[in-house]
Amino acid sequence: QQPVQSPQAVILREGEDAVINCSSSKALYSVHWYRQKHGEAPVFLMILLKGGEQMRHEKISASFNEKKQQSSLYLTASQLSYSGTYFCGTWGDSNYQLIWGAGTKLIIKP
């Protein structure tokens, strides 16, 4: 079951904050976050593990609420370099591979 990402797209001014959510209907063991620039490969940002701590990559942090089966990605004081599409991938007990969300497109304007 594909996780649901929201919003589908967001436009920010440089320096503003954003939150991207990823929700699953299934119990999760871990949630992965990736960023993809246009025409490039997705790049791994971080993993949130069940029972683990909130993670951080530069000024990007993420949390994982196991009970709600959802993860949130927090982009603080956004920079132009944060533009791209953010994908979450979920891993449940019965998974053999990541199940990917449809992505959230983030546009940062100067």
Add this chain to the structure above:
Amino acid sequence: DADVTQTPRNRITKTGKRIMLECSQTKGHDRMYWYRQDPGLGLRLIYYSFDVKDINKGEISDGYSVSRQAQAKFSLSLESAIPNQTALYFCATSDPNTSRYGYTFGSGTRLTVV
């Protein structure tokens, strides 16, 4: 050198032609994957392999085949290319403990079928 290398980077082919996309990795990972990405859409799994003797179909395997020649090499073939197979194709690898570690992607192959 990149950890995961895909060749070619770009390819234009004609309808009905057979084409092979190649992927090689130096990560030492057993698990390899082929994904397809269409404009504005997410990643869709075509095939995956957990070791040389283990190959599995993903959600959109029709029209595609794969070969795992070695731990480091995983090729994707389009037996008879059709225009709706025009897309960006990614190869990825992962450690067996994927639930704890991320995927590493190749740079992608942009395929156009005319």
